[in-house]
Amino acid sequence: MTDLGAVFDAFLDDFLPADYVxxxxxxxxxxxxxxxxxxxxxxxGWLIPEWGRDEGGRDLNGADALAVKLVxxxxxxxxxxxxxxxxxxxxxxxxxxxxAQRDRLLRPAARGDEWWALGMSEPGAGSDLASLRTxxxxxxxxxxVNGQKIWTTQGDEARWCTLYVRTATGGKPHxxxxxxxxxxxxxxxxVRPIRTAGPAVESFCEVFLDDxxxxxxxxxxxxxxxxxxxMSSLEHxxxxxxxxxxxxxxxxxxxxxRAPDLAQHQLVKLGRALADAESVRLTGLRTxxxxxADLPSPAASILKLLxxxxxxxxxLLSLEVAGEKAFDDPALFDxxxxxxxxxxxxxxxxxxxxxxxxxxxxxxxxxx
Amino acid sequence: xxDWSLLAPDEDARALAETACAQFRSxxxxxxxxxxxxxxxxxxxxxxxxxxxxYLDIGVPEAVGGLGRTIDLVVMLEEAGRSLLxxxxxxxxxxSQTQIAAGVHREDYRRSPAGFSTAxxxxxxxxxxxxxxxxxxxxxxxxxxxxxxxxxxAWISVVDRDADxxxxxxxxxxxxxxxxxxxxxxxxxxxxxxxxxxxxxxxxIMASARVCLAADLVGTAAGxxxxxxxxxxxxxxxxxxxxxxxxxxxxxxxxxxSVEKARSLTLGAALRLxxxxxxxVPTRDCLLANAVAAEAAVQVAARFTQLMxxxxxxxxxxxxxxxxxxxxxxxxxxxxxxxxxxxxxIERREAx
Numbered sequence: 001m002t003d004l005g006a007v008f009d010a011f012l013d014d015f016l017p018a019d020y021v022x023x024x025x026x027x028x029x030x031x032x033x034x035x036x037x038x039x040x041x042x043x044x045g046w047l048i049p050e051w052g053r054d055e056g057g058r059d060l061n062g063a064d065a066l067a068v069k070l071v072x073x074x075x076x077x078x079x080x081x082x083x084x085x086x087x088x089x090x091x092x093x094x095x096x097x098x099x100a101q102r103d104r105l106l107r108p109a110a111r112g113d114e115w116w117a118l119g120m121s122e123p124g125a126g127s128d129l130a131s132l133r134t135x136x137x138x139x140x141x142x143x144x145v146n147g148q149k150i151w152t153t154q155g156d157e158a159r160w161c162t163l164y165v166r167t168a169t170g171g172k173p174h175x176x177x178x179x180x181x182x183x184x185x186x187x188x189x190x191v192r193p194i195r196t197a198g199p200a201v202e203s204f205c206e207v208f209l210d211d212x213x214x215x216x217x218x219x220x221x222x223x224x225x226x227x228x229x230x231m232s233s234l235e236h237x238x239x240x241x242x243x244x245x246x247x248x249x250x251x252x253x254x255x256x257x258r259a260p261d262l263a264q265h266q267l268v269k270l271g272r273a274l275a276d277a278e279s280v281r282l283t284g285l286r287t288x289x290x291x292x293a294d295l296p297s298p299a300a301s302i303l304k305l306l307x308x309x310x311x312x313x314x315x316l317l318s319l320e321v322a323g324e325k326a327f328d329d330p331a332l333f334d335x336x337x338x339x340x341x342x343x344x345x346x347x348x349x350x351x352x353x354x355x356x357x358x359x360x361x362x363x364x365x366x367x368x
Numbered sequence: 369x370x371d372w373s374l375l376a377p378d379e380d381a382r383a384l385a386e387t388a389c390a391q392f393r394s395x396x397x398x399x400x401x402x403x404x405x406x407x408x409x410x411x412x413x414x415x416x417x418x419x420x421x422x423y424l425d426i427g428v429p430e431a432v433g434g435l436g437r438t439i440d441l442v443v444m445l446e447e448a449g450r451s452l453l454x455x456x457x458x459x460x461x462x463x464s465q466t467q468i469a470a471g472v473h474r475e476d477y478r479r480s481p482a483g484f485s486t487a488x489x490x491x492x493x494x495x496x497x498x499x500x501x502x503x504x505x506x507x508x509x510x511x512x513x514x515x516x517x518x519x520x521x522a523w524i525s526v527v528d529r530d531a532d533x534x535x536x537x538x539x540x541x542x543x544x545x546x547x548x549x550x551x552x553x554x555x556x557x558x559x560x561x562x563x564x565x566x567x568x569x570x571x572x573i574m575a576s577a578r579v580c581l582a583a584d585l586v587g588t589a590a591g592x593x594x595x596x597x598x599x600x601x602x603x604x605x606x607x608x609x610x611x612x613x614x615x616x617x618x619x620x621x622x623x624x625x626s627v628e629k630a631r632s633l634t635l636g637a638a639l640r641l642x643x644x645x646x647x648x649v650p651t652r653d654c655l656l657a658n659a660v661a662a663e664a665a666v667q668v669a670a671r672f673t674q675l676m677x678x679x680x681x682x683x684x685x686x687x688x689x690x691x692x693x694x695x696x697x698x699x700x701x702x703x704x705x706x707x708x709x710x711x712x713x714i715e716r717r718e719a720x
Contacts, residue, residue, distance in 0.1 A: 063373070257719040264709060271708025274715055275656040279629040282375065282636035289376035297376075299628040306625055356624055357617035361597055366612030 004064060005071050008046055012075050015040055024076060037078040038086075038112035046072075048086065048110055055094075056110060063292050066239055073243045082115040082154055083240075089116035089162055091236035092179070096221035096229050101181065105160065117158035119182065119207065120230065121151045127351045129164070129230065130174040134209060136165035138216060138223075143167075143180060145188075145212040151345070155191045155205030158184050162233070163214075168224050177226035181218040188212035198337040234346075238300060242284035245307030245342075249277040252314035252335065256321045269317050276310035301360045305352040308342035315339035370643040374439050375635050381443050384426070384436070388447040391421060397452030397546070401689045404454065404546035412508070414455035415481055424460055424478050429468065433475040438576075441465075442583040442638045446631075449587020449665075450594070452689055454546035458584050458697075459484045459505030463513035463526075465576040470524035472561040477526060483509030484577075486701060489516045489554065491523040494562050496554040500537060504700065506550045507539065514554070515574065522570045525559035533557035544696040571710065572647055575654035578701055579641060582634040582654070585661035585697055589627045589668040592690040596620060596672040603677075616675060623671050626664035633657040652714040659707035665694035 015037065020027055027033055041047040042056055050065035051057025060068065080086055090109040093101055108114035125132040134147025145165055155161070161182040168176030182189070190208040221229040256262065256270045283299050283306065290297035315336045319326055326332045343349040357363045377385070395414050404410065418424060427441025428434020441461065448457050463482035467473035483506040489498030496514060503512055509529060516523040527534065538551035565573060597620060600611035610616050637653035644650060669690040673680040676687050698704070 257716055262712075262716075267709040267712040268705045269708075270712040270715070271656070271659070271710075274652070274711055275629075275633065275660050275708070278636065278653065278656060279632050279660070282632035283628060285372045286375035286632050286635065289373045292373070293376050293378075295376055299632070302625045302628050305621075306629060350618070353618045353621035354614065356621040357611075361617075361620055361624060363597070363600065363611040363617050363620065364609055366608060366614065366617075 008071050034078040042111040085109045085116035087237040088233050092233035114159040117152050117155045117161040119149045119161045119163035134165045141216045143214040145209045149207040152205045152207050155207050174227040179220040179226040179229040180214045186212050198334045242303045246280045249310045249314045255318040259321050273314045280307050298360045301356045311342050312339045370639050385443040388444045392451035392453045397454045400454035401546040438638045438642050445583035446587035449584040450591035456481050456505040461580050462577045469573045470563050480510035481508045483512040486515040490518040494559050495556040498554040502549040503552050507548045525562040527557050527559050531557040544692040571651050575651045578654040578658040579637045582657040582661040585665040586630045588693050589664040592668045592672040593623050623668045630661040630664040652711045655707045655711040659704040662698035662704045669694040
């Protein structure tokens with residue numbers, strides 16, 4: 001593995017600009033560099049190294065693939081532009097797609113050539129995905145879709161969308177859901193970006209669906225089997241998510257680490273932020289180690305909650321440490337605002353606590 | 369290189385944890401705690417059981433007659449904490465680990481109950497001068513291992529119980545008398561072994577004691593969490609188990625996060641300590657593990673008390689035992705805030 005890490009390091013030495021570390025803050029927002037990195041890393045098999053060689057990976061086992069990702073984290077590689085394409089959509093297509101779907105969609109999704117949106121939330125179905133009301137009726141090999149999605153990240157720039165729709169009623173609500181692969185260029189699809197409270201890095205959209213025609217062969221997984229696709233697609237790339245949170249927490253700690261003077265109470269908070277960051281990393285590594293050893297890894301259930309709250313506390317600390325300087329530096333408040341989203345998207349902290357209590361601690365389901 | 373795969377303790381460590389769990393439970397810590405609160409002295413046979421069982425040798429280098437790895441030590445101490453073990457295992461481990469770190473360890477120190485303390489004072493010509501030291505395990509110890517912090521240097525000293533100049537100032541322990549911390553004075557007591565160290569090196573020497581205390585605290589927190597879960601599954605109100613109420617679930621989910629966070633930090637710090645590569649990094653990690661585990665133990669024990677309802681304030685319920693154990697151990701090697709500050713200072717130095 002050491003060899004592989006060195007090879008990846010050499011690739012990064014070659015690819016990244018010479019002043020990358022020094023000017024990281026600037027390169028962090030460099031869309032061209034980020035796009036070029038994703039394509040180059042995929043072409044060399046580094047982006048998703050656990051995939052087979054014929055799929056664009058290196059056929060690595062879980063431990064080696066994780067080691068490659070950790071090298072990437074250490075080098076702070078450019079962030080993916082459309083993270084849900086690689087992290088959620090591609091694994092779902094790979095797991096549930098037909099041969100034709102995989103051939104057409106997998107590579108451009110992973111390489112970043114085609115972006116993906118996730119069509120899950122609706123105005124009346126946020127945390128409660130099973131209550132979604134967008135419908136699809138199948139007639140003569142074509143689905144006709146009507147309804148509305150909301151909070152669709154990058155909906156305005158995405159070429160494709162994993163669209164969750166109701167294809168059957170009666171029975172348990174999550175039984176009648178299907179996942180369709182929606183071509184966002186289809187007639188009847190209207191996307192409206194939502195203005196965010198601050199300058200969010202990624203757009204956030206409403207998607208209106210008015211008699212949109214989706215061919216039957218764009219069904220992902222089984223008819224009425226969408227719940228399985230949704231649940232399993234969120235299980236992939238768990239490592240990518242905690243590595244990302246760990247990096248974000250570390251980055252948010254930067255101002256407090258470098259500030260010339262810190263009061264004692266700020267030092268205490270910095271110590272807490274360090275503990276947060278380190279515990280995200282170690283819990284991530286611990287659950288990965290358990291997975292590789294075929295042991296149960298109950299602590300995986302805390303990573304989302306712990307990670308998002310860690311980012312939030314670190315962003316709050318850097319705003320506090322800045323004091324009046326925050327009046328002149330727009331980035332600090334924006335990051336604070338952005339960090340408040342972390343405990344909302346991808347499953348709110350309240351839902352995470354329910355999941356931990358019911359699935360990990362074995363407490364009974366209840367309504368209150 | 370740190371072998372992170374041991375964050376999932378291997379078969380050997382898990383087998384040890386299982387054996388230790390059964391053994392420690394049979395020693396019935398909760399009964400010892402209640403008896404100690406009522407003023408009874410602990411029977412000495414628990415120590416013999418641990419000694420014969422080889423528990424005192426775990427995590428001690430083979431060169432000084434020990435066996436097992438730091439990871440084994442950590443999982444064993446977690447079981448001790450979980451079972452509220454009252455036999456003085458922790459002071460013995462803190463003493464021997466600190467002696468080993470300072471290079472003053474001898475196998476025979478480990479064969480009898482040991483006391484451990486950190487205190488302000490000085491050591492001159494091998495004689496300890498400490499006005500007041502709360503010595504963990506100090507009532508029945510054969511030797512006291514003292515971390516003496518002076519104005520410009522520190523000492524790790526081992527003092528015999530019977531040495532001249534050792535005086536017991538206060539025998540009684542208020543919070544958790546089953547793990548007594550009597551106050552002692554050392555008036556020029558001769559050390560059988562002593563090493564002076566620079567103040568800058570003190571945290572590094574303390575690191576292994578910190579990770580051991582952290583493991584004990586993780587166990588206390590985990591034991592309280594397990595008992596709280598058991599209670600809320602069983603207790604019925606408004607026609608359902610109270611564990612079905614979201615207000616209860618969220619408290620326990622947060623408690624679980626605290627426990628797992630502390631456990632990850634403790635396991636990670638133990639592995640870093642063994643690899644030892646960059647001295648400041650394991651030192652920082654041990655500070656963080658100690659601080660987070662201390663807060664977790666106190667918080668989870670307090671949650672457990674709350675969820676017990678009115679039973680929570682009775683002598684009969686176990687929650688006050690966890691709370692006593694948690695509070696007494698939490699500040700043993702410094703308050704969490706002090707430890708967070710120390711870790712932050714190390715990190716800021718590294719970041720420059």
